[in-house]
Amino acid sequence: MTRKLKVAVVGLGIGRNHILNGYRTNTERFEVAALCDLDTDLLHSCGKEFGVERLEKDYLEIVGMDDIDVIDVCTPPGTHRKMILAALHAGKYVICEKPLVGALAEIDELLDAESRSSGRVMPIMQYRYNDGAQKARHIINAGLAGKPLVATCEVHWLRDETYYEKDWRKSWSGALGGVLMNHAIHANDLMFYLLGPVRSLFARTATRVNKIEVEDCASISVELECGALATTSATLGSVEPLSRMRLCFENVTIETDSRPDFTAADAPWRFVAANDAIGRKIDAALADFTPPPSGFAGQMQDFHKAVCEKTPLPLTLGDARQSLDFATAAYWSAKTYSAVALPILPDHPFYNGWQNAF
Structure with a gap:
């Protein structure tokens, strides 16, 4: 029982x-x-x-x-x-x-x-529990995708002043961050879930959409430990909201796009094989794979x-720490106009937080 x-x-x-x-x-x-x-x-x-x-x-x-x-x-x-x-x-x-x-x-x-x-x-x-994400991870772990090359991740959403009627959402003390911490965090976590840990990054952040303390635009160039290169961008001012991710491997391109009427959590995924032989292997691997229920x-x-x-x-808390390590490095990079290697160590200026630095 x-x-x-x-x-x-x-x-x-x-x-x-x-x-x-x-x-x-x-x-x-x-x-x-x-x-x-x-x-x-x-x-x-x-x-x-x-x-x-x-x-x-x-x-x-x-x-x-x-x-x-x-x-x-x-x-x-x-x-x-x-x-x-x-x-x-x-x-x-x-x-x-x-x-x-x-x-x-x-x-x-x-x-x-x-x-x-x-x-x-x-x-x-x-987001890790999206059916397509689980299938993508299964293909990657089976060795069918091959060498990872480049990736892009876009979280282009729309939040106007009514969203910030809850005051905590606009402040560093209440929200702890802006679009990086509260909106793009899921998609970035998903990209690193599929590609592995980050080695280094170079970031820019800005507040361009609403009159708030925290950032609502960000662009980050990422080098992953696997050798792949990635770019991730986020805004809360997109007239056409979307979430999109594209992962290019030597044997397959994996893509998800929330347009036109899907949420990021249930957007469909595409797997484009390099040739018919690889496509058959991917189809066979997915035929025997049952993903867990979606989402929560x-x-x-x-x-x-x-x-x-x-x-x-x-x-685990270890997974949360990786996401926070990425955000800490991004905020430090944006503040100092410098490339940042991960992980962030206890002697780093932002180890105890960045909320009073912007």
Whole structure:
């Protein structure tokens, strides 16, 4: 019999999507047992919608609930660190939305706390669970793609002043960053999930779309440890919003494009083989491959399995640290007009964060 994990969801903006697409699709694995939000009306409406009776505005009340196994943190980024530390101290498992924290020093603090806790932390990176992304990784891991050559990643979205009516979204203290930290983070993580770690980068950032503190445009040139070269660009001022990724290998080109009417999470993927023989091998490999459920459903399913079988989580603090390492290097490069090698070490000026540097 499958063990049900009891979950408390904290922050009912994106948290509501976690319930609908992550827990309601895994009802045999999870019970949403408590909800927490500072907005009383939202708290009660979600409680009624999902049939949850335990409703709290005080996060520490949630942490103190003995029967709760998992705390799902979906609050603004600037609140994450203290919430995760409190949950780990209480021995809870934690699921947390991106970005996890705003400094490598804080990730290392969480890693230390996790090492002393019976709980563990899983960052949300649901784009990895797109069917096409899983097929791409399967082809690459099978050795069919061959040598990686170049890649491009574009996150060209549209956010006007109404998006920033929530003040935390426009500030370094509340959002911890702009388009790099809160929008392009998923697509960049996905590119590095498929191609491997970053060796060095050169970045430019700017605020050109809205009157906000944080950046809303970015362009980054990347050298990967595998030898491939990549470019990633992001803006929140695209009249035609899209997410697009193109990976060129010696044997296949892999591409996804969210236009005309797909979201980034469910955009179709194309696999263009160099010749018929390679195409047949790719078709055969994919014929025997069943990807996990898409998006939150797949990530929560794998999380449940890892917790119950006491195996590594599908995404870890180590994965979150790689994303933060990339962002830290990008912000330093943009500030200093210099190329930056990764990883960022504890003696780096931005190891403790960059929020007061712009």
